[in-house]
Amino acid sequence: MRLVQFIVIFLTGLCILLAVKYLAGLSDYLIPPPEEISFFLFNKAGDFLFPALNTTIVAIAGHVLAILIAVIVAFWARTGSRISNMVKTAAYNLQAYPVVAIAPIVFIFLGDGLSSRLLIASLICYFPLLLSFLGIFSDPVTDVEHFFRETGRMDAVTELSIRVFENLDKIITVITGSGTLAMVGTIVAEFLAATNGIGYVIRKSLYQNNLAAILSSLFFIGLCSSLYLMAVEAAGRMIKKKIAA
Amino acid sequence: MEIICRNLSFSYAGSDGPIFSGLDLSISGAGFFSFFGFSGSGKSTLARLIAGLLTPESGQIIKHDLSRGLFSYNTERLPGWLPVGEHLKRVTADGREEMLKRLLSEFGLTSLTGHKFLKLSMGQKNRVNLVRYLVQDFDLLILDEVLANVDEPSRNSILSFIKKNFPEKSFIYISHNVSEVAVFSKEVFVLPQEGTGALSDLVSLSGLDLDHPKKAERGRVQEKMLEILQASSESKKHLKQ
Numbered sequence: 001m002r003l004v005q006f007i008v009i010f011l012t013g014l015c016i017l018l019a020v021k022y023l024a025g026l027s028d029y030l031i032p033p034p035e036e037i038s039f040f041l042f043n044k045a046g047d048f049l050f051p052a053l054n055t056t057i058v059a060i061a062g063h064v065l066a067i068l069i070a071v072i073v074a075f076w077a078r079t080g081s082r083i084s085n086m087v088k089t090a091a092y093n094l095q096a097y098p099v100v101a102i103a104p105i106v107f108i109f110l111g112d113g114l115s116s117r118l119l120i121a122s123l124i125c126y127f128p129l130l131l132s133f134l135g136i137f138s139d140p141v142t143d144v145e146h147f148f149r150e151t152g153r154m155d156a157v158t159e160l161s162i163r164v165f166e167n168l169d170k171i172i173t174v175i176t177g178s179g180t181l182a183m184v185g186t187i188v189a190e191f192l193a194a195t196n197g198i199g200y201v202i203r204k205s206l207y208q209n210n211l212a213a214i215l216s217s218l219f220f221i222g223l224c225s226s227l228y229l230m231a232v233e234a235a236g237r238m239i240k241k242k243i244a245a
Numbered sequence: 246m247e248i249i250c251r252n253l254s255f256s257y258a259g260s261d262g263p264i265f266s267g268l269d270l271s272i273s274g275a276g277f278f279s280f281f282g283f284s285g286s287g288k289s290t291l292a293r294l295i296a297g298l299l300t301p302e303s304g305q306i307i308k309h310d311l312s313r314g315l316f317s318y319n320t321e322r323l324p325g326w327l328p329v330g331e332h333l334k335r336v337t338a339d340g341r342e343e344m345l346k347r348l349l350s351e352f353g354l355t356s357l358t359g360h361k362f363l364k365l366s367m368g369q370k371n372r373v374n375l376v377r378y379l380v381q382d383f384d385l386l387i388l389d390e391v392l393a394n395v396d397e398p399s400r401n402s403i404l405s406f407i408k409k410n411f412p413e414k415s416f417i418y419i420s421h422n423v424s425e426v427a428v429f430s431k432e433v434f435v436l437p438q439e440g441t442g443a444l445s446d447l448v449s450l451s452g453l454d455l456d457h458p459k460k461a462e463r464g465r466v467q468e469k470m471l472e473i474l475q476a477s478s479e480s481k482k483h484l485k486q
């Protein structure tokens with residue numbers, strides 16, 4: 001469904017662009033004709049597909065890293081102690097800051113390689129994940145937890161398992177949403193300074209005023225992004241189905 | 246086992262007035278004790294104070310020879326990722342495995358052990374929840390409307406089983422059902438109706454203390470029920486206006 005939605009939106013956008021071109025009589029230099037766009041989409045697909053896959057892999061790695069760190073920090077900070085309250089306040093304040101703005105600093109210190117792209121992808125999706133996990137992990141599910149507390153059987157693993165299980169839908173939604181953010185973060189990082197990935201290809205195409213190449217890049221990254229988010233949603237559905245069975 | 250509440254006062258934050266004001270109560274020995282009253286009369290609040298889940302504003306709750314008291318209520322849920330049988334096995338206290346088998350059989354749950362909690366009916370959920378408390382080590386078990394969704398014949402046979410098989414334990418049973426309170430209880434503490442002021446004293450009545458309703462003479466049960474209901478409406482005089 002997500003894939004179909006993307007293709008419909010992409011084709012609609014393309015049609016609008018071509019309609020504007022022909023209605024306003026714009027030049028091929030500004031908006032390329034359909035033949036040129038299809039040449040880049042089909043004949044030069046490899047030039048865009050591989051960078052798009054490269055970006056997707058970095059985004060997935062950054063996303064997984066952000067999820068792991070957010071789970072660990074939220075689990076540790078869930079207790080309501082003074083330190084955990086400090087972490088919560090810091091997370092609320094930091095998430096209001098546009099992380100993309102610190103990307104140039106990351107590139108200065110780490111260079112234009114993989115680590116910078118990975119770090120920026122993680123940072124962009126980390127704070128929304130952390131805030132959601134903090135909310136979920138620190139909210140007691142009294143009707144389930146009461147027995148374990150009464151009988152002295154409550155430990156950290158049981159508490160976490162109960163809260164994760166009871167909020168599984170919310171967690172899957174948050175993870176899927178943050179997957180888009182990770183993708184955005186990686187592309188922005190590549191757009192700024194990296195020497196790899198689809199963002200880098202878009203930057204080069206921009207300098208050459210090559211709209212057909214930009215459109216082709218957008219198509220392939222949209223395709224990869226949709227497939228990744230579909231995989232995350234499918235994994236969530238499978239987990240829920242397995243648990244509910 | 247003995248529980249003595251002295252001069253107990255309590256009110257919920259933001260409420261109009263206190264629920265209890267200088268309340269005294271004493272429960273001693275093993276057996277079945279009941280709190281009876283209409284909705285909102287403070288039965289659960291009193292039970293939660295005794296269980297230590299709420300803290301009184303003033304007064305004391307003194308407990309003697311009570312090493313472990315447990316509080317159970319009817320909306321409790323089991324973790325949803327395990328079949329109920331697996332969960333029950335994991336939480337059964339050492340040496341109580343045989344009792345678990347008996348309880349599952351007596352409560353009509355043996356065929357449901359492979360099911361997830363979410364798939365059970367409300368009455369089955371109530372019974373499974375009660376089973377897991379009964380296989381713990383405890384001196385006192387507070388049952389706050391734990392059989393609210395169970396049909397009457399099943400409720401009678403469950404209460405009958407508990408009375409026969411746990412004679413050395415103490416139970417505080419909270420219910421709206423006047424007939425089961427009258428039949429099974431050793432002592433009934435009656436709370437007045439909601440919204441009539443702060444409660445300062447409870448009406449304590451002896452129950453029939455039987456282990457099955459069939460053993461009771463119909464006339465005696467009706468007499469006891471009437472006595473409890475009258476105490477419930479008359480107990481307004483125990484309120485501080």
